[in-house]
Every structure is written in structure tokens, then in C-alpha cells.
Amino acid sequence: MSIRVGKTSKAPDFPIAAVTALENAQLRQNVHHATEVIRNKRALRVRETADWQELRNAAHDIKQHTLKHLDHYLIEFERNCQQAGGTVHWARDADEANAIAIGLIQQYGGEEVIKVKTMTSDEVQMNVALEKAGITPHETDLADMIVQLGEDEPSHIVVPALHKNRFEIRDIFRKKMSLPHLTAEPEALAGAARQYLRERFMRVKIGISGANFAIAETGSVCVVESEGNGRMCVTLPDVLITLVGIEKIIPTFQDLEVFLQLLPRSATGERMNPYNSLWTGVRKGDGPQAFHVILLDNGRTKLMHSEMERETLDCIRCGACLNACPVYRETGGHAYGSIYSGPIGAILSPQLNSLQYSRTLPFASSLCGACYEVCPVKINIPEILIHLRGRVVRDDQKTISGTFSQMNLAMKGAALVFGSRRRYEAAQRLGRMGQKLFEKNGQLEHLPGMAGGWTRFRDLRPLPKQAFRDWWKAREAARPSPESEPRP
Amino acid sequence: MQIALFVACYNDTLFPQTGIAVTNVLERLGHTVTFPLQQTCCGQMHYNTGFHREAAPIVRRFVQTFANEEVVCVPSSSCVAMMREHYEMIAEAENDPAFLADVRALLPRIFELSELLVNYLGVEDVGASFPHSVAYHPSCHSVRVLHLGDKPIRLLHAVNGLKLIDIPNKEQCCGFGGTFAVKNPDVSGAMLAEKQANILSTGAEVVTAVDNSCLMHIYGGLHRASSQVRTLHLAEILASQERAQ
Amino acid sequence: MSASPSAREEILSRIRAAVPADRSDEPENITRTYQRIGSLRRETCLDLLLDRLADYESEILHVAEESGLPAAIAQALNNAHEHSVLVDPSFPAAWLPQGFDIVPDNNLSIHAMNGIPAVVTTCEAASASTGTIYLVHGGPQGRRAITLLPDHHICLLNRSHVYELVPEALAAIASHSSEPITTISGPSATSDIEMTRIRGVHGPRHLTVILYGRI
Numbered sequence: 001m002s003i004r005v006g007k008t009s010k011a012p013d014f015p016i017a018a019v020t021a022l023e024n025a026q027l028r029q030n031v032h033h034a035t036e037v038i039r040n041k042r043a044l045r046v047r048e049t050a051d052w053q054e055l056r057n058a059a060h061d062i063k064q065h066t067l068k069h070l071d072h073y074l075i076e077f078e079r080n081c082q083q084a085g086g087t088v089h090w091a092r093d094a095d096e097a098n099a100i101a102i103g104l105i106q107q108y109g110g111e112e113v114i115k116v117k118t119m120t121s122d123e124v125q126m127n128v129a130l131e132k133a134g135i136t137p138h139e140t141d142l143a144d145m146i147v148q149l150g151e152d153e154p155s156h157i158v159v160p161a162l163h164k165n166r167f168e169i170r171d172i173f174r175k176k177m178s179l180p181h182l183t184a185e186p187e188a189l190a191g192a193a194r195q196y197l198r199e200r201f202m203r204v205k206i207g208i209s210g211a212n213f214a215i216a217e218t219g220s221v222c223v224v225e226s227e228g229n230g231r232m233c234v235t236l237p238d239v240l241i242t243l244v245g246i247e248k249i250i251p252t253f254q255d256l257e258v259f260l261q262l263l264p265r266s267a268t269g270e271r272m273n274p275y276n277s278l279w280t281g282v283r284k285g286d287g288p289q290a291f292h293v294i295l296l297d298n299g300r301t302k303l304m305h306s307e308m309e310r311e312t313l314d315c316i317r318c319g320a321c322l323n324a325c326p327v328y329r330e331t332g333g334h335a336y337g338s339i340y341s342g343p344i345g346a347i348l349s350p351q352l353n354s355l356q357y358s359r360t361l362p363f364a365s366s367l368c369g370a371c372y373e374v375c376p377v378k379i380n381i382p383e384i385l386i387h388l389r390g391r392v393v394r395d396d397q398k399t400i401s402g403t404f405s406q407m408n409l410a411m412k413g414a415a416l417v418f419g420s421r422r423r424y425e426a427a428q429r430l431g432r433m434g435q436k437l438f439e440k441n442g443q444l445e446h447l448p449g450m451a452g453g454w455t456r457f458r459d460l461r462p463l464p465k466q467a468f469r470d471w472w473k474a475r476e477a478a479r480p481s482p483e484s485e486p487r488p
Numbered sequence: 489m490q491i492a493l494f495v496a497c498y499n500d501t502l503f504p505q506t507g508i509a510v511t512n513v514l515e516r517l518g519h520t521v522t523f524p525l526q527q528t529c530c531g532q533m534h535y536n537t538g539f540h541r542e543a544a545p546i547v548r549r550f551v552q553t554f555a556n557e558e559v560v561c562v563p564s565s566s567c568v569a570m571m572r573e574h575y576e577m578i579a580e581a582e583n584d585p586a587f588l589a590d591v592r593a594l595l596p597r598i599f600e601l602s603e604l605l606v607n608y609l610g611v612e613d614v615g616a617s618f619p620h621s622v623a624y625h626p627s628c629h630s631v632r633v634l635h636l637g638d639k640p641i642r643l644l645h646a647v648n649g650l651k652l653i654d655i656p657n658k659e660q661c662c663g664f665g666g667t668f669a670v671k672n673p674d675v676s677g678a679m680l681a682e683k684q685a686n687i688l689s690t691g692a693e694v695v696t697a698v699d700n701s702c703l704m705h706i707y708g709g710l711h712r713a714s715s716q717v718r719t720l721h722l723a724e725i726l727a728s729q730e731r732a733q
Numbered sequence: 734m735s736a737s738p739s740a741r742e743e744i745l746s747r748i749r750a751a752v753p754a755d756r757s758d759e760p761e762n763i764t765r766t767y768q769r770i771g772s773l774r775r776e777t778c779l780d781l782l783l784d785r786l787a788d789y790e791s792e793i794l795h796v797a798e799e800s801g802l803p804a805a806i807a808q809a810l811n812n813a814h815e816h817s818v819l820v821d822p823s824f825p826a827a828w829l830p831q832g833f834d835i836v837p838d839n840n841l842s843i844h845a846m847n848g849i850p851a852v853v854t855t856c857e858a859a860s861a862s863t864g865t866i867y868l869v870h871g872g873p874q875g876r877r878a879i880t881l882l883p884d885h886h887i888c889l890l891n892r893s894h895v896y897e898l899v900p901e902a903l904a905a906i907a908s909h910s911s912e913p914i915t916t917i918s919g920p921s922a923t924s925d926i927e928m929t930r931i932r933g934v935h936g937p938r939h940l941t942v943i944l945y946g947r948i
Contacts, residue, residue: 018675030927037928054767061763068756071748084911090741142934143925159925166927186926190934197935202843218911228881228921228935235877236843246744253910257900258767260916261863271785272863272899272918275936277877280911285840286876287913297744304751326661330678364672366665366679367536369632383573389538407667411534415542418497418528419549428501443711453673457680458708461502468500468507472523 003299004094005123005349007153008357011337014364021331027163031155031332034162035323041269042320042374049265058258060378063314066251067304073216073249074295080219084281086291093298094124100294101126101208101241102133108239108290110135110206116223116233117141118210119157119317120243120296122339123352126208137208138200140229142193149176155333155341158267158319163332197229207237207288211244212316213259214293217252220280221293224263226273234277240288245296247313259316262376266318299352308387312347314377321371321381327364336361343371347384355391362388406450425469432463489519491604492557494550496564496700497529503700509727510563510601513614516727521561526553532570535578537667547578551590559608560594563601563723565630565698566666571598573633600630601723602639602698612646618725619649619732623692625683625706627699628661640698640722647725649732653690657682664705680709687717694718696725769904771862771897775948778861778897785864789919790932792941799945802889803830806853809887809941819852819883821875828889829853838879846878851885852937857909858894860902863918866890866942867906870913877913886937888917891946 011017021027046052066073078088091097105113113130115121115137127137127148139148143161147154150172154160161169170184177196182188209230213222221242223230234240250259256278264273282291303309322328322342333341338349338358346365349358362385371381396402417427438444444460446452454460466474491514495507511521531546550571554560562568572595579588605611624644630636644652663669663679670676683706687695693716697703700721707719771778786793792812794805807830810818817834819841829835836849857869866888868874880886896902906914921936932938 015672015674018672022674022678034928037924051767054764057764058767061761065761065763068752068761070752071745074745074748080911090744092740092743096740141925142923146925159928161925162928169926186929186931189926190923190931194934198847201935202847215910220911226921226934227923231877231881231915232935235881246748253907254900254903257769257903260903261767261899268924270918272860272865272916274917274919274921276914276916278914278916280913283870283876283913286870287878295744297747301744301747301751304748310751326663326679326682327672327675330675330682362538363668364675366628366661366663366668366676368628368661368665370628370659370661373632386536386538386574389536390540391538393538393540407537407671411537411539411542414529415534415539415546418531418546421526421528424497424528431501450670453670453676454708456673457677457712458705459711460704460708463501464504466504468495468504469523469525471504471508472511473525 002093002095003352003354004125005299005352005357006125006339008338008349008353011357014335014337014360017335017337018331018364021335026165027332028330030163030165031329034156034159035329038159038269039323042266042323045265045269045271049261055258055262056376056378059262059376060314062250062255062258063377064311066249067247067310067313070246070249070304073251074246076216077214077219077249080217081281081293082219084219086219086281086293089292089294091294091296091298097124097243097294097296097298098126098129101243102129102135104239104241104292105130105135105206106133108206110239112136112138112204113206113208114138114140114200114204114233114237116207116209116225116230117144118208118243119339120210120245121208122154124243124296124298126243138204140197140200140233142190142227145193145197146172149173153334154339156319156322157317157340157342157344163334201229201232201236205237206239206241207233209234209240209242211242211248212263213250213256214244214248215253215256216249218280220253220278222256223277224260224273225275225277226268228275231275231277234279235287237288239290239292241292241294243294243296245298246300247315263316263318266320266374266376299354302354303351308384309351311379312351312384314379315344315348316377318376320374320376324370324374326368326370327366336364343381344379347381347388350388355388355395359392362392410450428463428467432465435462490522490558491519492522492524492554492560494527494530494554494560494562494567495523496562496567499563499700502704503721506563506700506721506723509721509723510561512727513723514561516615517609517611524553530567530570532567533666535570535574540578540581544578544582547575548587551575551587551594554594555590557597559604560598561601561604562598563698563721564700565600565627565634565636566701568598568600569629569633571595600634600636600698602636602643603634605643606639612642614643614646614726616646616726616728617648618728618730620694621651621653621692622694622696622725623653623655623687623690624658625655625662625687625695625697625702626658627697627702630698631659636698643722643726644696647728650725653692655690656686658686662702662705664701666701669705680705684709684713688715692717694720694725696720696722698722768898769900771901773861773897779892779895779948781897782859782861782864782895785861786942789864789940791919792939794941794943796943796945799828802828802943802945805943806830806887807833809943810851813851813885813939815850815885817849817851818887819846819849819879821854821873821879824853824855824873838875843878843882846882849883851887852879852883853887853889854880855889856894858896858902858905859890860899861895861897863899865899865902865916865918867902868915868917869906869909870915877915880915881936884937885939885941887941887943889943889945892944892948893946
């Protein structure tokens with residue numbers, strides 16, 4: 001079985017990848033600007049929504065309930081979808097999902113497919129698999145197209161090309177669309193994309209989409225979008241293949257009333273996004289006459305054992321946590337080395353990978369909690385980060401290198417120190433003595449090992465000569481009366 | 489009233505003046521302060537870094553040390569956040585009902601400094617005087633876990649001569665994050681640079697917060713940049729009796 | 734027909750092994766304390782919708798009764814200098830204006846639909862708070878492709894079908910929940926280029942809403 005989450009197996013550790021990202025001034029500027037714009041728009045929409053907290057509570061409840069009964073709802077979805085003329089396939093992992101998709105495309109004699117944005121297909125690296133099988137995938141989301149034509153990687157869940165400015169986009173389009181005189185005006189760039197893609201929408205007979213929601217009660221699928229390419233891809237082709245992570249299921253049509261209010265405001269700061277498409281199976285005379293759903297596991301069931309980890313699957317991929325995160329703000333998405341970046345990526349990627357990869361991601365956070373504050377389904381991301389840190393630490397402690405790592409030794413030592421008043425006060429005295437090696441001009445400089453990370457960017461005052469408890473003890477000793485006897 | 493002080497391990501060792509200031513303020517208000525010497529740490533550093541098993545004995549020690557105290561004052565919002573968010577979970581994981589009962593009994597008696605003053609003691613004007621311009625940095629735990637609201641602001645407003653200035657993007661994390669600061673030093677440094685720029689843009693002479701962890705980090709950057717801006721814990725400002733010249 | 738029955742069984746059994754053994758079969762109580770019924774007066778609600786539609790730079794035309802619809806549709810086409818309009822064959826002929834090339838969608842090809850500048854349909858409902866129009870496809874609302882390919886969509890909205898909230902509008906169309914549904918909230922847009930919002934990437938760039946009937 002091959003659980004695969006994009007290119008996580010090749011990604012450098014976050015602290016190292018972050019350095020590269022931090023050196024890219026253009027990227028940082030773009031990320032600052034983009035996240036700030038969406039964050040402010042979101043805040044505005046939330047302020048005007050009087051029942052925002054109530055909506056969040058309902059969404060959280062619906063997701064938690066659905067996941068607890070996921071088998072029931074998946075079966076219901078499958079039954080209703082198939083009754084309406086769709087076909088439902090099940091894929092245990094990335095390879096199986098790709099094999100099913102390729103099998104279907106070949107069955108229908110297709111050599112090209114048009115794709116509407118789906119992170120799930122990036123997760124299983126479907127494009128790579130398609131191309132290997134001689135099938136050409138055409139991304140049709142403007143940003144995904146920019147990324148694809150630019151032979152790049154997405155860097156944000158909702159605005160995947162935010163790391164590119166208009167001049168970089170113009171250069172990509174000029175080259176790949178053979179438009180040597182194309183200007184960098186955003187309208188001109190969008191116009192070029194419209195023309196380029198219209199030709200493909202009209203011609204290509206097989207479409208691939210993801211799903212934002214799959215409704216068990218009706219067997220329907222819902223795609224939430226802004227550009228209209230989604231409508232094109234799910235309506236015009238003869239054959240539609242929809243890849244759905246099993247966590248996308250919601251119980252009823254009515255539940256849409258909660259999610260359709262939360263998602264657009266959280267993702268793009270709009271009251272409602274331009275287009276939502278909802279369809280059930282196959283409809284004679286309207287849209288694709290062959291409809292296939294691939295339900296994907298790829299590690300999701302592993303997250304379901306613990307209630308805390310299961311909460312990760314509540315995610316509706318709005319990207320609000322990325323826009324709120326002060327770490328993401330500095331590094332952008334590539335530093336996370338996974339299609340799922342930012343706070344949600346820091347908990348989802350490692351878990352899908354069984355902590356085999358992406359092990360530094362749970363530590364790529366200052367635990368500030370801004371993500372939890374904005375999450376429309378109330379995923380307690382900081383709590384899950386700490387939980388995953390626990391798993392990583394326990395795993396590491398089972399290895400020799402982990403047992404003797406600086407961090408482990410320091411933490412074990414500190415635990416001993418905190419366990420006894422005698423050792424604690426001795427450690428304070430030792431610290432005051434030992435720091436003389438590093439004292440210069442009244443500051444501590446160039447601390448060794450791990451602590452060197454501090455002094456690279458920051459000054460550090462030396463330990464004061466007298467700890468608070470020393471002052472306290474001296475004051476108590478100087479007191480005449482017995483009423484302030486120190487406690488044993 | 490008798491108030492037990494849990495000064496926090498890093499304040500004890502690195503910022504004794506904060507503990508001294510808290511003592512002075514509470515005594516000035518007529519209360520008796522006690523300092524159980526058995527105290528060490530709240531366990532946050534271990535717990536947040538993933539050393540959950542190692543944190544449990546540290547938590548036990550804290551609970552034992554303060555079990556019989558009527559009220560505990562903690563001049564560190566991150567420590568109080570640790571207690572409120574994780575102590576019950578840790579006790580549950582230990583499968584020790586007596587320990588869990590002790591935790592539950594103690595938690596309501598623990599207060600961060602500004603909570604103690606404004607909520608528990610009902611006081612906003614502690615008789616302080618500090619004629620300087622001050623920028624207040626709301627630390628993440630104080631905002632998002634303790635929901636301190638404007639308690640520190642109200643206390644600062646009541647300080648004689650103090651001019652309070654708002655920091656732009658004030659609720660954006662300063663980048664300390666405990667061991668994050670050394671595990672991800674580059675990102676931490678970048679976050680600090682932004683916070684620093686925002687603070688400097690206010691022109692304030694002093695930056696204050698309810699956590700010395702943030703302030704240590706902010707000081708580290710300001711001092712490296714040769715800035716004259718001082719960092720002071722809220723307690724130190726509240727203890728001040730400095731008059732204008 | 735479902736391929737790999739073993740994958741299905743394996744995934745289902747993984748789920749069953751992972752969830753709590755004591756989960757009840759009763760549906761749990763979901764806290765639905767969010768607003769499900771609107772509080773605005775009908776007239777205010779309608780004004781709110783008009784505000785939203787104007788925000789989207791939609792053209793808005795008003796007629797009192799159905800008898801005014803042909804003139805309004807004609808006006809919309811003339812304003813846009815369009816002479817032909819696509820329409821579902823079940824669209825009421827009495828509402829269509831004279832003097833234009835009316836093209837019924839008798840299973841037209843994609844290329845044929847693409848060549849027609851305008852389309853006129855009815856719609857099922859609208860939610861004022863979000864400025865959203867809900868199409869339930871089939872009948873005079875047409876199959877999905879006809880409101881996708883032409884550049885100008887003329888949409889007839891009955892005033893009695895305007896609701897304040899999204900939950901109300903969805904409840905109004907709930908009996909059609911298994912049919913193809915499209916919600917439209919302004920023209921398509923992208924902010925992918927330096928966060929500059931650009932309208933009209935795919936789908937109709939021009940929307941005209943004609944309101945008719947009693948409130």
C-alpha cells in the first residue's frame with residue numbers, strides 16, 4: 001500500500017526550507033500582501049455575520065458526527081449516487097486512485113483531460129501518473145494553470161500562485177501560449193487565459209474534478225469556485241471523473257446551508273463565491289452522460305482512531321488558517337514541502353504520512369492560536385500540533401540518535417532540575433557561573449549548540465546575580481517576626 | 489488577603505525584578521504575599537515541545553506545592569494558559585483520580601496578575617506612577633487562551649503620567665513560541681523583525697506585556713538593533729512610583 | 734457496477750475499526766442555533782438583493798407583471814447590442830420579444846451554443862444577504878450549458894422567490910435537491926494575479942436580472 005502525499009518524501013526539513021523561503025524577498029512580499037488582503041476581507045465578512053459563532057459550532061458538530069458514522073454515510077452516498085446513474089469507486093491509496101482514473105480514461109479512449117482545481121489530485125500526484133500513461137492533463141484554474149505552465153508547485157490552498165507577480169505570470173504566458181506581445185495588465189492576463197482555455201473546454205471530452213462536499217442524502221457532489229472553469233469541466237465533457245477524499249461527505253442537503261456560509265467568507269472574504277455547482281449522478285440531456293466518483297482513503301482512516309486526530313479531517317480547505325498564520329506569512333507554502341501547507345498542513349501532512357515524513361512540520365509553529373481563532377469548523381490546531389509533537393518525541397526517544405540528541409538530553413536534564421528544589425537552585429547557581437564563558441559587553445553572545453539559534457538574531461542578558469528566590473529568602477531572613485516563616 | 493506567588497521558572501531565574509514588583513504591588517494594596525520555595529516550573533516547556541511524559545511529574549509538583557493555597561498569583565499568562573488547557577488532560581492521562589481531583593480543585597484559584605487585580609481584587613488603580621510613553625504587546629496566550637480582554641489596558645490607563653500607545657497589528661505573534669525560537673530560529677527572527685518594526689513605529693519609550701517570554705525575545709531584537717526602547721513587565725510598571733521630573 | 738469490491742470493504746472496515754465502539758445509531762444533536770429564518774421585511778429584503786446585484790455590476794430591470802417581460806428582455810438585448818438569444822424550448826413563448834432571433838436549445842452542440850451572445854432563463858430563488866441566484870436546471874431554467882457558454886445571461890426573478898437568508902433559499906429549493914443546481918453570485922472572478930480582482934474569466938461576463946411579479 002502506498003500512501004502518498006505529494007512530494008513529502010523528498011521535502012527538506014522545515015527549518016532548512018524556511019531559510020530558502022525567507023531569502024526570497026519577492027515571495028515574502030507577495031505572501032504578505034495576499035494573506036493580508038484576504039485576512040482583512042474575511043474579518044469584515046465575519047464582523048457583519050451576527051451568527052458566525054453559531055455557524056462554526058454547527059459545522060464542527062456536523063463534521064464530528066459525520067466522521068463518527070462515516071461508514072454509514074459513505075454507503076448512503078454510494079447508493080444514492082449510483083441510483084442516479086453515477087458509478088462509485090473506492091481507492092485505498094494514491095496508486096489505486098490513479099489507476100482507476102487512468103483505467104476509466106483509457107476505457108473512454110481519451111488522451112487528454114481538463115481538470116478543475118482539486119488539491120486531492122495533487123496529493124496523489126495524479127498529473128504525474130496521467131502523463132506517464134500518455135494522457136495530457138490540462139489544468140484550468142488560472143492559478144493552477146500558472147503553476148502548471150510555469151513548471152512550479154502550488155504555495156497556497158486557495159491562491160496557489162500567490163508567490164508569482166504579474167510580470168512573472170506574463171512571462172510564463174508569453175512563452176507557453178505563444179503570445180509574445182502580451183502585457184502584464186491583470187485584465188490582459190486573464191483575457192489570455194480565457195481564450196486559451198475556452199478552446200480546451202470546447203474540445204476535451206473528459207473532465208476531472210474534486211469535490212468540496214459530497215452529500216450522502218442525495219448522492220450529490222458540490223463544487224465551490226470563482227472562475228467558472230469548474231462549471232465548464234463538470235458540464236461540457238462527455239465523461240466526468242470526480243476524486244473525493246472520504247472526509248468530504250456531509251449528511252444532508254440542508255447541511256449545505258452551514259458550509260456555504262462559512263466557506264466563501266473564510267476562503268476569499270466574500271459573502272458567497274460566484275459559482276456553486278451541484279449535481280447528482282447523470283442527468284439525461286444535461287451534462288456528462290458518464291459520471292464516476294473515486295472515494296479516496298490515502299491515509300485518512302488512520303487519523304480516525306483518536307478523537308483529537310480525527311478532528312483534522314473536519315477541514316473544509318478554506319485556507320483561512322494560512323492567511324492568519326504568522327509563520328506562513330514569513331515563509332509561504334513551499335517551505336512546508338507538502339501540497340497541504342500552513343497550519344492545516346502542519347497537522348494533516350504528517351498524519352497522512354504516519355509521521356514517516358513531514359516530521360518537522362508539527363514544530364513549525366509558535367502555537368500562537370491564530371489558526372484556531374479563524375477556523376470555520378473549529379479545529380483545535382494548536383492542540384493537535386502539541387499532540388503530534390508528543391508522538392514525534394516518543395518515536396525519537398526509541399532511537400539512539402534521538403535519545404542522545406541535544407534536545408532530548410536538555411529536556412531530560414531540565415526535568416530532573418525541576419524535580420527538586422535543591423537541584424533547581426543548584427542549576428541556577430551553575431548557570432550564573434557557567435555563563436561567564438559567553439558574557440561579552442554585558443550580553444551573552446554566541447551560545448553553543450541549540451541555544452546558538454537564539455543568539456544569531458537576538459541579544460540575551462546574562463542571568464542576574466540574584467534569582468527572585470534569593471531576594472525572597474534574604475528578605476524573609478531579615479524579617480523579625482515569626483508570622484512569615486518560610487514553608488518547608 | 490494571603491496570596492501565594494507562583495513566579496514562574498524563567499522569571500525566578502532571569503527576571504527577578506518582576507517577582508519583586510508583584511510582591512511590592514500586592515503588599516502596597518494591603519495583602520500578604522507568600523512564596524512557597526518548593527515551586528519550580530509549570531511544565532509548559534516540556535509539554536509544548538512534545539515531552540508529555542516528562543511534564544507530568546513537574547505538573548504534580550506544582551499542584552502539590554499550591555494545593556492548600558487560597559489564591560495563586562502568576563505573572564505569566566503562558567503558564568496560566570498551560571494550566572487551564574492541559575493540566576486536566578495530563579492528570580487524566582496519568583489515570584490518577586486523586587491527582588485529577590486536586591487539579592480541578594486548584595485551577596479556579598489560579599490567576600494571572602491582571603486577572604487577579606481586576607477580577608479577583610476588583611482594583612484597577614494600584615497607585616502607580618510612570619511618566620513615560622508605553623506600548624502594550626498582547627501576548628498570544630493572554631489574548632487567545634486567557635481572553636484577558638482589556639484588563640491590562642485598564643490597569644495601564646490608571647497609571648499616573650503614563651501615555652499608552654497602540655502597536656499596529658498588535659495581536660500578531662512576536663515569534664517566541666518557546667522552543668520554537670531555537671528550533672526555527674530563522675522564522676522566529678523574521679517574525680520578531682516585524683513585531684519590532686511595529687513597536688518602533690509607535691515611538692514609545694517602553695514596551696510592556698504580561699509575559700517576560702515575549703519581552704525577552706523582543707528585547708533581544710531591540711537591543712541587537714541598538715534601540716533605546718526598554719522592555720518592562722506590566723508588574724514593574726504597576727510597582728513604579730516614578731514621578732515626572 | 735463497482736470495481737475493486739475489496740477496496741470498498743477494506744476502507745469500510747478500517748473506518749469501523751477506528752470509530753468508537755459505543756457510537757449510537759441515533760443521529761446526534763447538532764447545535765443549530767444559527768439564523769434559519771430571516772428577520773427583514775420583504776421590501777427591505779428586496780432592496781438588499783438589489784444592492785448586492787448592483788455591487789456585482791449586474792443590470793437590473795423592473796417590471797410589474799409578466800406582461801412587461803417581453804419589453805424588458807428586448808431592452809436587455811438592445812442595451813447590449815445583441816440580436817439573438819438562446820432559450821430552453823419550454824420557456825413561455827408569451828414572454829419572448831418580437832424582432833429577435835430566438836434560438837431554442839433543441840439539443841444544440843457546444844459550438845452552436847458558444848456562438849450565441851445571450852441566453853434568457855427563469856430562476857428558482859434568490860438569497861438577498863449574499864446576492865445569490867439559484868438555478869434548478871431543467872425546464873425554463875435550461876440545462877446547465879446554456880447559462881454557461883453565452884456571454885450575457887438574462888435572468889428572470891419572481892419577487893416572491895426572493896429570500897433573505899441562504900438557509901431559506903436552500904429550503905425553498907430542497908425538493909429539487911437531486912437535480913442539477915447552480916448558484917450564481919455575480920460574474921466569475923479571480924484574484925489569482927496579485928490579488929487584483931478581475932471579473933469575467935469564464936462563464937457569462939454580463940448578467941441582467943429582470944424582477945417581476947408581486948413581492
